[in-house]
Amino acid sequence: MFFYRESTKETKLIKTKSIKWTMEKEESVMPELMIDIQIKQLAYMINNMSKEELETLYMFLTEEGAELLERNNDLKLKRVRYLTTEEVFDV
Known part of the structure; x- marks a missing residue:
């Protein structure tokens, strides 16, 4: 399908x-x-993921991940901007 x-x-x-x-x-x-996709294939793929890939998958599957995706979209659409080092550390 x-x-x-x-x-x-x-x-x-x-x-x-x-x-x-x-x-x-x-x-x-x-x-x-x-x-x-068969569950067995999915389990195999997940078991062979690196730690970074597992963390990314977790983020996509949780509310926290949805929030991060929304923030990333805001940055891409230039609704917000990254803070500079000076702004962060008040230098």
Whole structure:
């Protein structure tokens, strides 16, 4: 099974294996990809991840990760900016 979702702020196109397209309202702008995978394969992939990859996966699967993604998007869209060293340490 293959499921692909391309999102924009106004509409979302959904393409399934049967090449059926539908339009839905969507607020997210992040594309999604859904595939069927066996639990055994998933467990194997997770067991072979490095510590850094496991920490990243954990962040994506928790509320804390959602907040960090939102902050990162704010930085990319220049809604906020990084503090300089002088600002942080009041030098």
